[in-house]
Structure formats: structure tokens, C-alpha cells
Amino acid sequence: MKFNKRDPVYIQVVRHFKEQIATGHYEPGQEIPSRREIANQLKINPNTAQRAYKEMEEAGLIFTEGNSPSRITNNEEVIGQMRNEIILEAIENFVAAIKPINASFDEVVGLLKEKYVEE
Amino acid sequence: MKFNKRDPVYIQVVRHFKEQIATGHYEPGQEIPSRREIANQLKINPNTAQRAYKEMEEAGLIFTEGNSPSRITNNEEVIGQMRNEIILEAIENFVAAIKPINASFDEVVGLLKEKYVEE
DNA sequence: TCCTGTGTATTATATGATTAATACATCGTA
DNA sequence: TACGATGTATTAATCATATAATACACAGGA
Numbered sequence: 001m002k003f004n005k006r007d008p009v010y011i012q013v014v015r016h017f018k019e020q021i022a023t024g025h026y027e028p029g030q031e032i033p034s035r036r037e038i039a040n041q042l043k044i045n046p047n048t049a050q051r052a053y054k055e056m057e058e059a060g061l062i063f064t065e066g067n068s069p070s071r072i073t074n075n076e077e078v079i080g081q082m083r084n085e086i087i088l089e090a091i092e093n094f095v096a097a098i099k100p101i102n103a104s105f106d107e108v109v110g111l112l113k114e115k116y117v118e119e
Numbered sequence: 120m121k122f123n124k125r126d127p128v129y130i131q132v133v134r135h136f137k138e139q140i141a142t143g144h145y146e147p148g149q150e151i152p153s154r155r156e157i158a159n160q161l162k163i164n165p166n167t168a169q170r171a172y173k174e175m176e177e178a179g180l181i182f183t184e185g186n187s188p189s190r191i192t193n194n195e196e197v198i199g200q201m202r203n204e205i206i207l208e209a210i211e212n213f214v215a216a217i218k219p220i221n222a223s224f225d226e227v228v229g230l231l232k233e234k235y236v237e238e
Numbered sequence: 239t240c241c242t243g244t245g246t247a248t249t250a251t252a253t254g255a256t257t258a259a260t261a262c263a264t265c266g267t268a
Numbered sequence: 269t270a271c272g273a274t275g276t277a278t279t280a281a282t283c284a285t286a287t288a289a290t291a292c293a294c295a296g297g298a
Contacts, residue, residue, distance in 0.1 A: 067274040090216035097209035186244040
């Protein structure tokens, strides 16, 4: 996994997990790496990992019992909503960036199709 | 004009001018506010305004002669390219955000159309 | 001529967010 | 029981950005 330096690392870690969860690479109830383990894997500070996990816990995406490793939520509705939010947020950002330029919808969709299908 | 706190202010100022130029609200050759003037208008520090203007000058979007206020470039090709870059960048960001979620192109375009037409 | 408003440059400080360092608490198990 | 791995909490250090404070050169106009 590679990080950009525009966004805080913990945000990017959260994002990464959300994508994994939304696409089913992590399944409901599945155990995820411990804070220290993921910190080693991603070469980040354990506190950064902790902060990312805390965010996800507050969002209901993972849960923690006692001092055993956290797990993906079993609430598939929460997962579905999260997926929708990611998509909607992306769309809103996109529209906010494009609209002030006065590009036509068709022009935009044309260019989008190229990039989307690519590869 | 309102700022978000995600991006540096000078970047947002540059962005604002680019949009104004791309949509023709500023015409080629037109005079723009002085550094100190825009700083007052936007309630920002003059140095931040200067930094924004410097960026635009280096990008060839504005030019300055002597100590008179800067002006929009007369090179319409530069303006056209800048407009394209904004659109392409927005598309790339969007695709990068959406693709990892495995949403179909049609689903995305459908949602996009709603937001795009809205208002 | 002198004053005001331009652009430009340099240096220092403040601030907020992020990351790092460290310590503490808990639990299962060898 | 004692160790090791877990989650959690607190404090310190770092860093980028924005702001501030000055200073300088230039040109036009009152």
C-alpha cells in the first residue's frame, strides 16, 4: 500500500479498510490485524494505526471485545451504507470540482468513460 | 468566497481564479485586483495572496508589467489547456476514488446525472 | 517633489494537525 | 504465576501552513 502526502495517513488507512470491506475482501465478523501488526505491515506508527481503528470503531465498521483483535462488523447494513457514502462523496466532490467550469454533462461523461474503462 | 480547511488557502485562491478565467468571468488582458486588494477582499494575509499570484504567474495565467496590477494572459491556448487540466484532474480523482469500490459504470453515471443536473 | 499604491522579497512567529514515544491495563495461556 | 500480545491513554515532538512584520524598488499623479 502506498500513501499520498496530501491526506493524513490515518485517513488513508481508514479508506483502505473501507474499500476492502465494501468489496468483500474482508467479510463480516472476520478478524483484522492488530494495531501493532498493521503498523508493521504498513510501516506506520502504532498510534496512527490506533487512530485509524478508532475511527472505524466509532463508525461501527469494526468492533472490539476485551483485548482480542478487532473484527469486521456483522451488520451488513452498516457496510452497505458505508459503500454508498463513499460513492456519493466521490460524486459530490467530482461535481463540485467540475461544475464551476461549465462543462456539459455529455462532455464530462465522454471523458469519464475513457478513464473508467481504461486498462 | 469561502475556504475549506482541507487545502492551503493559496491553493484555493488559485483555484478560484482558474475557474473565473476558464469560464470567461475574467477575460484575456483584463486587470485583476492587486495583492493587497484581494487580501482585503478575501480576509487573508497579503503574503498568502502574493503566493497565489506567484503560482498563477509561473503557470502563465497572469502577467505583470512593472509595478502595475497584474493582468490575465492573452494566450488563450494557455487558458484552454488549463481548463482541460482541471477537468481531467477531476476525472482522474473521481475514478481513483470510485474504482476500488467496484461500482459499475452505469450505476456511477446514473448517480452522477442526478447530482449534475440538480438545482 | 512627495506621497501613495503597485509588485517583490526576507525573516520570524503562531498555529493546528499529524506523528512519535512512552506508559498503562487487561486477558489468555504456556 | 508470569509472560506476551492485545487494546488504550497520555504526553511530547515534528511539520507544513498560514500569518505577521518589515523592507525594498518602482512608477504615476497630486
